[in-house]
Amino acid sequence: MDDSKVAGGKVKKPGKRGRKPAKIDLKAKLERSRQSARECRARKKLRYQYLEELVSSRERAICALREELEMYKQWCMAMDQGKIPSEIKALLTGEEQSKSQQSSGRHVKAGKTDSNSNSCEYSPRGFLSRGLS
Template identity: 85%
Template sequence: MDDSKMVGGKVKKPGKRGRKPAKIDLKAKLERSRQSARECRARKKLRYQYLEELVSSKERAICALREELEMYKQWCTAMDQGKIPSEIKALLTGDDQKPPQSSSTKTSKNSNQS
């Protein structure tokens, strides 16, 4: 009888265990490695561009918020001196620079209710 064994319905032959060495062309393997490196560099470049754009947009938002904060500080300083800035008066009276169409519809609605 030969040295093969039956395991799970399959015939196994004695010999070395594990993977057989792959007979891949060395040049093809090297080219795949180069291509992979090129793709990796391209992804890295795109990632850095995205992050730079993100930082730039966040910096613009910070500048806008600082300007708004400065405006509020000026309003507070003026109010501490007893002056009411015109912007605050407009907010309190509801006259915040709306387009003329919305104010005309407002007056027509008010006249219909009277």
């Protein structure tokens, strides 16, 4: 016996290594490949639909924010000319009424009112209450 062919007490046979190729039905293999391709295309289609919906929702949000920004710009230009827009007057009178109701209804600590909270809403009330006007 040759030493190179003995490993761990077992005799190795010369030839190919690894698994022996099984007798795979070519038609079954082809059908599995086709099914896998169909599933891949379906997943890809769903992924693109999801991304398109995400993009359209973000575009709508951007448009809404641009409109809001334009409104604020117009308000600022009007105030620079010495005019107070009716929307701001309504917000200010509404804030004064709500503050008087809060102070009469419950004890409010100085500087800790609800209007001073750091909210992320983009309503005109939230914008003005943060002192960014």
